[in-house]
Amino acid sequence: MDKPLRDDFRPSRNEACFCNSGLRFKNCCGSSASNRQPPYGVVVIENFLSPDECQALVVLAKTLESERLTIVDLEHTNEDEVVRKVDEGRVTERVDMSAHQSRLDQFVKQALLEVVEPHVKDKVSWFEQPQLLKYNPGGFYLPHADSENFDESSQRWRKDLDRDISLLLYLNSDFEGGHISFENFGYKIKPKAGMLIFFPSDSRYLHTAEAVTEGVRYAIVSWSSLLSSPKVRRSPPPDAISLI
Numbered sequence: 001m002d003k004p005l006r007d008d009f010r011p012s013r014n015e016a017c018f019c020n021s022g023l024r025f026k027n028c029c030g031s032s033a034s035n036r037q038p039p040y041g042v043v044v045i046e047n048f049l050s051p052d053e054c055q056a057l058v059v060l061a062k063t064l065e066s067e068r069l070t071i072v073d074l075e076h077t078n079e080d081e082v083v084r085k086v087d088e089g090r091v092t093e094r095v096d097m098s099a100h101q102s103r104l105d106q107f108v109k110q111a112l113l114e115v116v117e118p119h120v121k122d123k124v125s126w127f128e129q130p131q132l133l134k135y136n137p138g139g140f141y142l143p144h145a146d147s148e149n150f151d152e153s154s155q156r157w158r159k160d161l162d163r164d165i166s167l168l169l170y171l172n173s174d175f176e177g178g179h180i181s182f183e184n185f186g187y188k189i190k191p192k193a194g195m196l197i198f199f200p201s202d203s204r205y206l207h208t209a210e211a212v213t214e215g216v217r218y219a220i221v222s223w224s225s226l227l228s229s230p231k232v233r234r235s236p237p238p239d240a241i242s243l244i
């Protein structure tokens with residue numbers, strides 16, 4: 001299967017902004033003004049979830065088990081055994097929502113149908129099973145792209161996963177630190193309870209969940225594949241939820 005490659009996105013401050021506004025990058029998506037808008041492609045919607053909906057999920061999450069997220073350890077995985085390891089770039093727990101998964105699925109589906117599809121003018125083929133993330137004090141996620149990995153040999157980004165849109169629903173505000181930042185645009189925002197954020201999953205939109213310094217930060221995350229985008233894998237992830 002074709003795995004498209006993308007050049008590293010390094011706009012210079014003086015060049016024409018990639019969003020075709022006609023402005024320079026430094027005065028547009030790369031602005032350093034304190035009252036700037038999110039860069040092109042990043043959509044922030046406050047109060048998408050009501051305070052009651054957020055509160056109910058946080059109260060529930062506090063009664064449930066959570067475990068540190070791990071990744072597949074390719075060095076030690078063989079045909080008989082898949083070995084997982086903690087990811088040094090990510091100190092995040094996942095709340096075990098198994099008995100309540102449909103509540104997360106509903107919220108994400110609603111966001112995709114009501115907001116994301118009209119915005120991107122496309123249909124979502126499927127979305128990956130939403131996860132409820134929990135960042136304790138000290139928790140973070142270093143800069144990463146959700147769909148692409150940097151290929152050292154070609155010095156370009158390779159699309160490895162069929163993710164086009166990354167979506168976050170934030171459930172609480174009572175923590176310190178924990179901004180989400182988009183390094184290529186010098187843009188960061190403090191999540192608030194009820195806030196919906198979505199953006200393209202590719203490496204232009206490299207992002208970081210900055211360390212939480214006080215309190216606990218809760219977020220729902222899911223990734224969607226759009227109908228019009230060519231697929232790089234043979235099939236959707238096994239837990240994906242189809243929308244077509």
Ligand SMILES: O=C(O)CCC(=O)C(=O)O
Pocket residue numbers: 133141146168179180207208209219221
């Ligand atoms: O927690 C966040 O704000 C971002 C999480 C994230 O980027 C991810 O799970 O891929």
Ligand SMILES: [Fe+2]
Pocket residue numbers: 144145146166207
């Ligand atoms: Fe991410």
